[in-house]
């Protein structure tokens with residue numbers, strides 16, 4: 001909950017479209033003719049969208065127009081940059097994607113077609129990835145003579161391990177949606193065209209959680225998971241006590257004991 005909310009939301013570039021559906025904020029990558037390649041304007045637009053989410057938004061969904069989630073960095077903008085400009089550019093991506101990963105609300109992404117380079121980096125900054133069966137993943141930076149710069153070396157190994165990421169970068173291989181699902185790149189795998197409906201269903205469930213639980217999952221869980229176990233256990237105890245002490249938790253526990261709450265169900 002480290003973000004200031006401004007209203008109205010600033011205008012987004014033409015490469016992005018935003019919509020608020022109830023308590024779900026939806027951001028669409030809207031440059032399908034360029035396979036949703038991510039230029040600087042789009043990255044700044046993503047940062048701005050997540051920095052200024054409407055107060056009503058409890059969860060966000062990122063999806064793409066067209067047949068591809070994103071072909072990654074807009075290579076037409078990869079002009080002659082100095083070393084310092086290169087660092088600054090990469091840090092701009094990091095800032096934008098940290099707004100997603102450590103923002104105010106959980107974020108679900110819908111992956112289809114190419115989820116490549118910076119497109120995979122964007123996807124990995126979201127909390128839940130729903131892949132359609134036609135999605136594929138690649139890190140072609142090796143072929144382009146560059147290195148990842150949008151957070152992949154931090155986020156991708158957490159999902160699939162350093163060895164698999166090294167393989168992707170060294171060989172430029174494509175990983176299909178089913179293999180990506182099996183190795184942890186996505187948490188869900190659905191038929192083509194069904195990703196958005198699935199993401200909206202998940203988003204509705206997330207929005208119904210206690211806000212303190214969603215906060216803890218986004219902000220406490222990743223820090224605890226990376227902490228030394230002794231510090232981690234302590235942070236977990238503190239976070240658990242904070243959540244448990246909330247009126248929301250008390251109401252929900254009472255509702256369960258009085259048989260007014262849903263049981264654990266499959267979906």
Ligand code: 1HE
Nearest residue numbers: 033034035037071072073074075076114117118140149150
């Ligand atoms: C682009 C880009 C792009 C497409 N930058 N313009 N990413 C890559 O190395 C992936 C490069 N793209 C591709 O390999 C292919 O485009 C795809 C496999 C993703 C899709 O193929 P296809 O046949 O459907 O489309 P296309 O004909 O290749 O592309 C359609 C148009 O989009 C075309 O422009 P047009 O004006 O000729 O119509 C392409 O030039 C354009 N286009 N991808 C710019 N990436 C923070 S560091 C992150 C580092 C990286 O992300 S490196 C990985 C970059």
